[in-house]
Amino acid sequence: MADSHPLERLRDEATSDPEAFWRRVADEFVPWLHPPDRIFEPDPPTFRWFGGGLTNMGYSALDHQVEIGRGPHVALVAADERGGRRSLTYDGLLAEVRGISAALRGLGIGRGDRVTIYMPTSVEAIATMLAVVRVGAIHVVVFAGFGAGALGDRIRASGSRLVVASDLTYRKGKDVALEGIVDDALATEPGAVEHVVVFRRGPASSTAGPAGDGPPKLDWADFLAGGAGQPDGYEAMEANEPAYILATSGTTARPKLAVHRH
Secondary structure: OOOOOHHHHHHHHHHHOHHHHHHHHHHHHOOOOEOOOOOEEEEOOEEEEOOOOEEOHHHHHHHHHHHOOOOOOEEEEEEOOOOOEEEEEHHHHHHHHHHHHHHHHHOOOOOOOEEEEEOOOOHHHHHHHHHHHHOOOEEEEOOOOOOHHHHHHHHHHHOOOEEEEEOEEEEOOEEEEOHHHHHHHHHOOOOOOOEEEEEOOOOHHHHOOOOOOOOOEEEHHHHHHOOOOOOOOOOOEEOOOEEEEEEEOOOOOOOEEEEEEO
């Protein structure tokens, strides 16, 4: 009789002893800072996985990769529609993320705080996402094609203390302003937002300016400078602590917030 397919063997193992199967998978693939002492805890209508385990999504993505020798390897290649191209190794991306992590702490952002990110796909967007989870905060990425109403709904629904945005994006060969959309989203009801950080892709003279009656703004360089002397390390997070929130499109007027854990 022919040997069963590896997928069948995995399915059999997972069915016959689910807890042992998932313990083995977690031990093999997750770089724990402290291993879990529990695997699965049903608590209807919710549940918990890998209770007591300490990890951090940002650590797994970067620090661990450097520790096992991948530091000089390419981690991220970013290309835009205008021909711009940037390549970062794990070492280089980790350095970027550490700088942003320190800057976040300089603004008082830490464990459990929510940070809305309204940026096009870019090195800065990816590095900010990784930095937010690194310091134990929770990022809320909003599609850069949404208008002020949808952005404002997501900022307020998540209780974000900080908004990180680009001044503009590129779409079909044209500049599309984003900063004004952020201003409009926060003008009448800023919610819990205390600061807005703006990464400027265009000329500063065309986009700079106060946020009106909204929260104070910081340019990217000033934001990074504010991290001087702040720690840039990662927080050890329990596996069930939230890492990020994604707003789903759903059938209700308000966005539904789906929480992803570490």
